[in-house]
Amino acid sequence: MSDLIQKAATLDAADPLAHFRDKFALRDGLIYLDGNSLGALPKASAAAMMAAVEQQWGEGLISSWNDADWVNAPSRIGDKIAPIIGAGEGEVIAADSTSVNIFKALGAALSLQEGRCVILTEEGNFPTDHYMMQGLERLSGGKISTKAVAGDAILDHLDTDIAVLLLTQVHYKTGAMRDMAAINRAAHEHGVLVIWDLSHSAGAVEVDLTASNADFAIGCGYKFLNGGPGAPAFIYVAKRHQHADAVLAGWFGHARPFAFEEQYDAAPGIERFLCGTPPILGLAALEVGTELMGKADMNAVRAKSLGLADLLITAMQPLCRDHGFALVGEPDRTHYGSHVSFAHPHAYAMAQALKARDVIGDFREPNILRLGLTPLYLRFEDVILAVSRLQAICESGEWDRPEFHARAAVT
Numbered sequence: 001m002s003d004l005i006q007k008a009a010t011l012d013a014a015d016p017l018a019h020f021r022d023k024f025a026l027r028d029g030l031i032y033l034d035g036n037s038l039g040a041l042p043k044a045s046a047a048a049m050m051a052a053v054e055q056q057w058g059e060g061l062i063s064s065w066n067d068a069d070w071v072n073a074p075s076r077i078g079d080k081i082a083p084i085i086g087a088g089e090g091e092v093i094a095a096d097s098t099s100v101n102i103f104k105a106l107g108a109a110l111s112l113q114e115g116r117c118v119i120l121t122e123e124g125n126f127p128t129d130h131y132m133m134q135g136l137e138r139l140s141g142g143k144i145s146t147k148a149v150a151g152d153a154i155l156d157h158l159d160t161d162i163a164v165l166l167l168t169q170v171h172y173k174t175g176a177m178r179d180m181a182a183i184n185r186a187a188h189e190h191g192v193l194v195i196w197d198l199s200h201s202a203g204a205v206e207v208d209l210t211a212s213n214a215d216f217a218i219g220c221g222y223k224f225l226n227g228g229p230g231a232p233a234f235i236y237v238a239k240r241h242q243h244a245d246a247v248l249a250g251w252f253g254h255a256r257p258f259a260f261e262e263q264y265d266a267a268p269g270i271e272r273f274l275c276g277t278p279p280i281l282g283l284a285a286l287e288v289g290t291e292l293m294g295k296a297d298m299n300a301v302r303a304k305s306l307g308l309a310d311l312l313i314t315a316m317q318p319l320c321r322d323h324g325f326a327l328v329g330e331p332d333r334t335h336y337g338s339h340v341s342f343a344h345p346h347a348y349a350m351a352q353a354l355k356a357r358d359v360i361g362d363f364r365e366p367n368i369l370r371l372g373l374t375p376l377y378l379r380f381e382d383v384i385l386a387v388s389r390l391q392a393i394c395e396s397g398e399w400d401r402p403e404f405h406a407r408a409a410v411t
């Protein structure tokens, strides 16, 4: 371990992103390995939210829709998310939740695919992705059907019945990352449109929607973008598809919302993928997180993420050998996102025991201890400290205390 402590110190000293840590409100002693589930609080967020509450809402009241430019917040923030995911101006908008955006993207893609009525995904995709597909199938009265196949067989199932392929780029459990450009290419050869769920990609790995010729994408604001609990999500629609039917045709997606016309007439650009009134307070926090993320060079973020993962996997080797942990996936992380998962028969209790020692990771069914690596605020030293605390937990047997086995509502 002492070699690794030395190595971590060297890596921290040379870290070009080290200065970002001070931009986050992180309690001393805490090691936060769950930024892939809820990103940490940027120090500037509280002031931005207070301004939105006290000045814009409190004093400006309804005039703030114009005076504080509330009305353009979704597209303004969308344009700040765009460079983080390799999208162009006017292709991304901050709105609704990821789940709702999945529904909108599915509906839009289907509207472009007359005669095709199957939505394809992989088994083991994030549950909400499955559920939104299934809901659409029920709503269609069976006209649209859904199909989930083994992840490694996806390409074999592309044919002229498939309207749309819904995939998550970085798997929420295993961290495995898909080759977006190759899958888009294969899908397009069969006339299939692809929707990418970027929940564990945006701000975590280099994404280039433009270069990979992506059709649609959606993703979370509260994970690597640090937008706060329940932050608005985003939706990306390539310019060439923006004439698609937005399906959830709310008045904010109308070409002239304040004309109050009874007949729906979709806005020409990405605005049509808005639905109702934007959540301004949530957007205020998301804007801060997004601006901060936008200042980081994504190549440097990815390089640090890979370095953190290598160090973590190396440091975990003794625990894999002696205490029943098993790395999920391969040690070469170039085809993974920014979290590392370890299987363990008592993964839930391990996660709870770690929390008691001020290391926050999380548990995912059925046996996964998931450790998120967020390059903006994690130090290499933190990785070593986390593993040494986990080792102490294993050696002392403290993970087996009854309180660490009791399941909380949110894991």
Ligand SMILES: *Cc1c(COP(=O)(O)O)cnc(C)c1O
Pocket (backbone or CB within 6 Å): 097, 098, 099, 100, 126, 128, 129, 168, 172, 197, 199, 200, 220, 233
């Ligand atoms: C976190 C996550 C979501 C979350 O959807 P919400 O509507 O924000 O709850 C969706 N998809 C994936 C792949 C996720 O990891």
